[in-house]
Amino acid sequence: MELFYVSLLSLILLVVFLSFYFLLSSKAPTGRKLPPGLTGWPVVGESIQFLACGWRGHPEKFIFDRIAKYSSYIYKTHLMREPTVVLCGAPAHKFLFSNENKLVQSWWPTSVNKIFPSSNQTSSKEEAIKMRKMLPGFFKPEALQRYVGIMDTIARRHFEGEWEGNDTVVVFPLSKRYTFWLACRIFLSMEDPKDVDKFLARFNLLAEGLLTIPVDLPGTPFRRAINAAESIRKMLEGIIKQRKVELAEGRASPTQDILSHMLQTVDEDGKFMKESDIADKILGLLVGGHDTASSACTFIVKYLAELPDIYRGVYDEQMEIARSKAPGELLSWEDLQKMKFSWNVACEVLRLAPPLQGAFRDVLTDFIYEGFSIPKGWKIYWSAHSTHKNPEYFPEPYKFKPSRFEGSGPAPYTFVPFGGGPRMCPGKEYARLEMLVFMHHLVKRFRWEKLIPDEKIVVNPMPQPEKGLPIRLFPYKA
Numbered sequence: 001m002e003l004f005y006v007s008l009l010s011l012i013l014l015v016v017f018l019s020f021y022f023l024l025s026s027k028a029p030t031g032r033k034l035p036p037g038l039t040g041w042p043v044v045g046e047s048i049q050f051l052a053c054g055w056r057g058h059p060e061k062f063i064f065d066r067i068a069k070y071s072s073y074i075y076k077t078h079l080m081r082e083p084t085v086v087l088c089g090a091p092a093h094k095f096l097f098s099n100e101n102k103l104v105q106s107w108w109p110t111s112v113n114k115i116f117p118s119s120n121q122t123s124s125k126e127e128a129i130k131m132r133k134m135l136p137g138f139f140k141p142e143a144l145q146r147y148v149g150i151m152d153t154i155a156r157r158h159f160e161g162e163w164e165g166n167d168t169v170v171v172f173p174l175s176k177r178y179t180f181w182l183a184c185r186i187f188l189s190m191e192d193p194k195d196v197d198k199f200l201a202r203f204n205l206l207a208e209g210l211l212t213i214p215v216d217l218p219g220t221p222f223r224r225a226i227n228a229a230e231s232i233r234k235m236l237e238g239i240i241k242q243r244k245v246e247l248a249e250g251r252a253s254p255t256q257d258i259l260s261h262m263l264q265t266v267d268e269d270g271k272f273m274k275e276s277d278i279a280d281k282i283l284g285l286l287v288g289g290h291d292t293a294s295s296a297c298t299f300i301v302k303y304l305a306e307l308p309d310i311y312r313g314v315y316d317e318q319m320e321i322a323r324s325k326a327p328g329e330l331l332s333w334e335d336l337q338k339m340k341f342s343w344n345v346a347c348e349v350l351r352l353a354p355p356l357q358g359a360f361r362d363v364l365t366d367f368i369y370e371g372f373s374i375p376k377g378w379k380i381y382w383s384a385h386s387t388h389k390n391p392e393y394f395p396e397p398y399k400f401k402p403s404r405f406e407g408s409g410p411a412p413y414t415f416v417p418f419g420g421g422p423r424m425c426p427g428k429e430y431a432r433l434e435m436l437v438f439m440h441h442l443v444k445r446f447r448w449e450k451l452i453p454d455e456k457i458v459v460n461p462m463p464q465p466e467k468g469l470p471i472r473l474f475p476y477k478a
Contacts, residue, residue, distance in 0.1 A: 032366075032373030035085055037066065037076035045078020051212075054459030057466075059357050060385035063088060073386070074370055080109040080360070082379040087369070088386035090393060093413040095369065096361060096382055097421035107362035107379055111214040111222055115206065115229045116280055138258055139426045144433060145333040147186055151433055152331040154181055155441045161193075163473065168451065171469040175297040175438070176200065179290035182434050187258045187285055188239060199235065199286075202228040207291055210461055229283065236279040258285065292355035293431050295462040297438050298469055299353040300346060304443070305450045305471060307400055310345060315443045317341050322444050331437060339436050344402035346435050347409075350417040351388045352400065355462045358383035359419075387414040447474040 040046035046062075053062040063086065066075050073088040087096060096104060158178045163169055180200050184190035190199075209225025216223055243259055246252035254264045262278050273281075304311040321335050361380040366373065374380070389397045393414040394404065404410060418425040425431075451470040458466050 032375070033371070034375075035074045035076045035372040036070040036072055037086075039076065039078040039083065043081060045081070045084075047079050047081070050077075050079055054357070054461070057457040057459065057463075059459045059463075060383070060389050063383045063385050064389075067386070074372055079379070079381060080111075082109075082360075083375075084360075084379045084381050085372075085374055086381045086383065088383060089390070090387055090411065090413040092369075093382060093387065093416055093420055096380065097413070097419060097424075100361075101364075103365060103367050104361035104363055104380055107360045109214070109360070111212055111225075112210060114214060114216070114222075115210060115225050116284060138261060139430055141429050144429055148333050148336065148433065148437075149330040150185060151182060151437045154178075154185060155437045157193075159441045159445060164445065164475065166473060168470060168472050170467070171301045171471055172294070172298045172464050173468055175301075176204070176290065176294040178438060179294040179297065179434060180286070183286050183289035186430075187282060187289060189252075189257045189259070190239075199232065202232050203286065203290075206232065207287065207462075208460065210287075232283055233276070233279045236282055237275055240275050240278055240282075258282070289427060289430070291462060293434050295353070295355040295464060296346065296350055296431070296435055298464060299349045300435065300439060301442070301448070301471065302450070302465065302469055303345075303349055303352075303400060305448055310400065310402065311443070311447070313402075314342050314345055314439060318440050318443050321440065331440065336433060336436050339440070341402065342436055342439050343432065344405040346432075346439070347405045347415070347417075348400055348402045351394070351404070351415060352398070353457070353463045354384040354388060354417040356384060356417060356419075357459060357461070357463075358385070384416050387416065445475060447476075448472060449474075 038046070040049070050062050053059050066077070066086070067073060067088060073092065075086055077084050077086060087093075100106075155178065158174075158181065162174050162177065177196070177200060180203065181193065181196045184196050184199065190196060205224045205228035207225075209221035209223075209228075212221045212225075214222050216226070240259065240263070243252055244263060247254065247260065247263060252260060254260050259278070259282060262273060262281065266272055304314065317339060321331075321338055325331075325335075358381055361382070363374055363376050363378045363380060366376045368374070387393045391397050393411065405415075409415070413420050418428040418431070448471040451472055452465075452467055455469065456466040457463055
C-alpha cells in the first residue's frame with residue numbers, strides 16, 4: 001500500500017513538473033505579446049484534438065473552431081510536442097511563402113525525421129534548397145511533355161487490367177496503384193507491375209505512420225512505418241547499385257529518369273551524392289509523387305459519382321478528344337491543354353479535399369506578425385482549409401462549383417493545394433498531368449455509382465474514404 005502512495009505521489013509530482021515546464025516553454029520573451037490561445041495538456045498539447053478532427057473527417061473544424069473562439073486568424077496552440085502558432089487566411093499564406101528561408105523554414109515532426117533519418121544530417125532548409133536546385137528542370141512543362149505518352153500507356157494498362165471486366169471496384173487502392181506505378185516508371189524506369197506492387201505494400205505502411213504521434217513501440221503505426229522505410233531503402237539501394245553499373249556500361253541513359261539524374265549530379269564541392277542519400281531522396285519523391293495524387297483521383301471519382309451534371313461536362317470534353325484520336329494513338333501534350341473543364345473540376349476537388357492539409361514551419365528568428373510576437377524556435381502551422389472552406393474567399397464554400405476557376409480564377413494565396421509563391425510545389429504540373437490522364441481513361445470507359453452513399457471520410461494524414469470508395473461500374477459499349 002505504501003508503495004502505491006509513493007508511486008501516486010511521484011506521478012503527481014511528474015505531472016506538476018511537466019505542466020510547469022510546459023507553461024514556461026510556451027511563454028513569450030519578456031514584454032512581448034503572444035497570440036491568443038491555449039496550449040492544452042502537458043507534452044501532447046492539443047495534438048490529439050488536432051489529429052482527431054482529421055480522423056472524424058473534418059480537419060477544418062480544429063482551425064475554424066479556434067478562429068471563432070479567439071476571434072483571430074492567428075492563435076497559439078501546442079502540436080506535435082512543439083509550441084505552435086497557427087496562421088490563417090490569404091495574407092498569412094502570402095507572408096509565410098514569401099519569407100521562406102528568411103523568417104521561417106520547412107519543418108517536419110519528429111515522426112518524419114525518424115522515418116527519413118538522413119534529414120537529420122542537414123537542416124530541412126539545406127535539404128529543400130538542394131532538392132529545388134536538382135528537380136525544377138525535370139518537372140518543367142517542356143520536360144514533362146515527353147512523359148505524356150508514357151502516362152497514357154500506363155493508364156491504359158491500369159484500366160484494362162484493374163477496372164475492365166469488374167462489376168465493382170474499390171477506388172482508393174486502385175488509384176494508389178495507378179499513381180505509384182507512374183511514379184516508379186518516371187522516377188526509376190520501373191516497368192513490371194509485380195515489382196511496383198512489392199514497393200507499394202511497404203509504402204502504404206509508411207504513409208499511415210508518417211504524421212502519427214511518434215510512439216516507437218512494436219505494432220504501432222509509427223514503428224511499422226520505420227520498418228517499412230528501412231525495407232524500402234534497402235530495395236532502393238539495390239536498384240541504385242544496378243543503375244550505376246548500367247550507366248557505366250552504357251545500358252542506361254543519364255537523362256532517362258530522376259534516378260539517373262541524381263547519380264550524375266555533383267554538389268558545390270564536386271562530390272557525388274552517397275547511395276544512401278539518393279535512396280532517401282527517391283523515397284521522399286515516391287511518397288510525394290503518388291500519395292497526394294491518389295487521394296485527388298479518388299475524390300474525383302467520388303464527386304463525379306455524386307454530381308451527374310459535372311460528370312456529363314467532363315465526359316463530353318474527354319470524348320471530343322477521344323474521337324479525334326486514331327485507334328491506338330496516344331494522348332499528346334496538346335490534348336491535355338484542351339481539358340480545361342476537366343482541370344477546373346480537378347481544382348475544385350483539390351479545394352474541397354486538399355491532399356496537403358497544411359504544413360509546419362520552423363521560426364528562425366523572433367518577429368512580429370499582426371501585432372503578436374512569434375518567438376524563435378516555435379513552430380508555425382498554416383492550413384489550406386483556412387481559405388479553401390472560408391466564405392470570405394469562396395462563397396458557398398461547401399458547394400461544388402468548378403466555375404470558380406474560370407478566367408483568372410481564385411485570388412492569389414487563397415487556393416493553395418500546392419503551396420504558393422516561392423514555395424509552390426515543383427511537382428504541380430506533374431500532378432496535373434497524371435490526374436487529367438486518369439480522368440480521360442475513367443470517363444470514356446465508365447459511368448459508376450457509389451455503393452456506400454454516405455461513406456465517412458477520414459484524414460490520416462491525407463483524406464480518404466473510410467472503406468476505400470467501393471463503386472459499381474457501368475461500362476460503355478465499345
